[in-house]
Amino acid sequence: MNRRDFFKIVGTSAGAVAAAGCGQAPERILPHVIPPDNLVPGVPAWFSTVCRECPAGCGVIARNREGRVVKLEGNPDHPVNGGTLCIRGQAALQGLYNPDRLRGPIQRDTSGERSIKWEEAEKFLAERLAGLVKQGRGKRIVVVGQLESGSLGRLMDAWAGALGAERLTYEPFNYEAIRHASRLVFGRDAIPHYALEDANVILSFGADFLETWLSPVQYARAFTRMHAFRDGKAGTFIHVEPRLSLTAANADEWVRNVPGTEGPLALAILKVILDEGIQAPGVDVALLRAAAKSADLEAAARQSGVGSETIKHLARAFAKAKPGLAIGGGVAATDADAVECQVAIHLLNYATGNTGRTVRFGPDSAFGKASPHAGMVALTQAMARGEVEVLLLNHANPLFTLPPKLGFADALKKVPLVVSFSNQPDETTERAHLVLPDTHPLESWGDFSPREGVVGLMQPTMGHVVDSTGRVFDSKAVGDVLLSVGRQVLPAPAGKGPFRWQTFAEYLKDQWRGIAREYSPATPFDQFWEEALRRGGIWKPVGAVPVQARGAPLSGKPATVEGDAQGLALLAYPSHRFYDGRGANIPWLQEAPDTMTQVTWDSWVEVPAETAKKLGLRGGDLVRVASPHGAVELPAYISDSLHPGAVAIPIGQGHTAERLRYAKDRGANPIALLSGQAAPAGLPFLSVKVTLTRTGGRRPLAIAQATHDQDDREIAQHVGLAAARELELRGAVPEKASHPSMYPDLKYPEYRWGMAIDLDACVGCQACVIACKAENNVPVVGKEQVAYGR
16 A cells, blocks of 8 residues: 555545544433333333313323323223313323423512522412411411312311411302302202203203313213114204304204393293193292293293294203203303393203202212302402402412403502412413412322212322423422421421321322222222222212202393493303413414314404494404403404304403413403403303404404305215114215226225214314324424415
């Protein structure tokens, strides 16, 4: 080898080594340095827990792969949801991994915001609380939080009691009218269980039980069983509502009424039943006649826009059902007189013999434990007077869910110390002086009882998400914080005192010893505990409690709605995707099209076609919607089905918190148009008339489906009940003629993929859409790309 060739080889080798050294080193993502013994790579582990996306308390099983939860499914053993989940339950994973989750404790003061350690945060809070307790001013401490019907709720009660503090259970949608009416008619302060599956006819007055009402997954399952075609028959569903909602779209008969006339309609139906003598035997007819004394069939027909013959038809169909079920109390139908409507509905069920059969007191809903809206009004007034010195908020966002006219924002400024346990940024947490982020429900120990006889058990389905620097989400369970702070405020010898448990997990297990004695006294506790963890809780049948109806005279008048006499009634209704707004920062939900409008990434004002024509509105035109209490701007969505005397806006969008990257500045919050004052039915969501004004601007909506017209393609096919009885097969259609092809048929030597959907069982909840995104890692593309048709 000559000298020149030698240097060529050496130079080339050196360059190759140098280039290799400049390249990026490969990264490895290892969930565990030393994995748990029960973790097998590639084999999923399943953990039972409870969904906390709303107060329905559905059972969940979480699929864990290599230490990460990757998919949620319904727990097939759970009596509430029986293996199914709603759209929000399927999307809960994006709350767990949400990049906007708060990383750790935060303290804010006049100098700004800073991150602090947990020990410092708990010490700071304990010192402030101890000072008030020692001075005998414990009542100036107020705890406000979401519905907690299990061990955490009992701990909060004990914690507040030990410190002399006040506690409010705050749910923006608390169905107070049903509870109040139950107290008036049956003397029972509760929200009953409704057995939809046992009814032959369901008559709904604005109850959106397929979307958000009470326990939508449970009632959707019950509805599909009731409505299924079996043995030559199927149940009938009649729905009364001014707007074509998802629930209305599933009805066999949709009755469009004037907003706020559900009460007079229900009372008129009761009167027809009594006048025709078709009530159930054995009921107190004198009591019912006294209650329906003011009912006037013709007046109800004029007020509601529903013909008198239609009202008689509804009465006869409902009375002949053995049994039937009347329900009501949807948020959008909650007006100032909603209690009267609920009283009429209770009396309808009593008159037709449904009480104790399809309306069951005993297995009562946990919603009955929520504080009335009047409690939040009183709290706001006390804060404004300077009577609250420490306000602790557990997953409550009143700055978003209360009407601004109530004055909560100004009152909050007068509270010296506001503490938030939220693990997500929101409007109220941004105003908190101390933020102590709670663990996500999928990381937490706990339990939840959605109704009497059912207790779901929560366990961590994975550890904290970690990276090479340590914990990303340095959160701590609110139960652990309460115990730690409580021990500092009220010190006691080890193992004694009201806060003797070192962790909330210990407290939970101790509480379950009592549950074990009640449910399975002969089973050793360790065995009972392991079985409950595996099953996801414990449950037993709870029979209906006999109740006696009492007299409750009714006025039969429609709701009073304030505002411009020429205005349109505002229907503010909960979004089945975002509920009360708590799910708005989940991109899967933002991109899931609204079932009825197919709108994504925005909110809108649904305008009747008649009104749009008068105002010269097109879809996407910006409209100023004004009430006596506020105004919002929204793009118009033109509707051919909405009652001409109403407009509708979904609740859930319109967030303003800076750190909400997916929810901020999307749409508007219709709650800003309400007064916020308390009524016997709670917060009246149907209480104002609004005026519409074109602004001249446009904001086209990103709509995933351009048209609802089938263009004679017969995409949606149906068969009548009589024809189905003849065919003995629901939905049978003639065979299509074969079309000649120049290509040979495809061969499927092993498996051919196919999917069949029972359209009588499918209610259009869209849970399958989110399940598909989660299962297949479907990317979120954003509003612009959806508008482009991607």
